[in-house]
Amino acid sequence: MKKIGYARVSTSDQNLDLQLSALKAAGCARVYTDQGVSGAEFERDGLSKVLKALQAGDMLVVWRLDRLGRSLVDLVRLISELGEREVEFHSLSEAIDTSSSGGRLLFHLLAAMAEFERSLISERTKAGMEAARARGQRIGRKPAMTATQLRSARIALKDGSASVETLAKRYNLHPRTLVRALKDVA
Structure with a gap:
């Protein structure tokens, strides 16, 4: 089993030693x-390189x-x-080693906690809404157009005084957005 490491510090002042x-x-x-990259950012050059380098049978x-990373959900997904x-995965400080049964158990507990966290966030969001x-x-x-703008656009299209493209530019919309807004009102 080939072990490949990954190290990160948040600021360029910190030391990787x-x-x-x-x-x-x-x-x-x-x-x-x-170095100098926040853990909240999941797009990191070093992390991308290590993930590409890892092959079946290796251990990160x-x-x-x-x-x-900071997010439990992102860690579990990764x-x-x-x-x-x-x-396989091994975190030295937390003694999580997915090549052992105890490490897999700990990882599954973390995964269950991440799922619980997602459920709580979803419930709070729904309650807030x-x-x-x-x-x-x-x-x-916010609606793309006001009711008055929609009426004006409908009239302009009906009497032929403006095209969809012209009206879309007038209201600063994409033509498909204008067509969709007009269909929603119809």
Whole structure:
């Protein structure tokens, strides 16, 4: 099993030495890094490179889970994708090692917590929307056109004084948006 490491620090002032030493001591043949990149960003050059380099039978090793990312949902998704590719995962500080039964159990517990977190967010969002509707607030995107604009556009199209393209430019819309708005009112 080839161990490949990943290390990240959030600011360019921080130092990677502690992580690099730990990853080398864990037996990583190669270590990819990101320096000065937030964990909230999942599009990172070093992370992209390590994910491309990993092959079936390899193990991705990180010093701590938060070096890989901040969101539990994103972490679970990433580690699940690695598992589908037959790539193991090991976090040194949290002792999560998906090549062992205990590590897989811990990972599944994390996955269950991530699913629970998603459910709570969804429930809170729905409750907030219902409360807003009860207060008479409109939910969703603002209409592309007012009722007056729609009436004017309909009349202009009917009497031939303007084309869909001309009206779309007038109201600063894409022609398909104008057509859709007119159909919704019809």
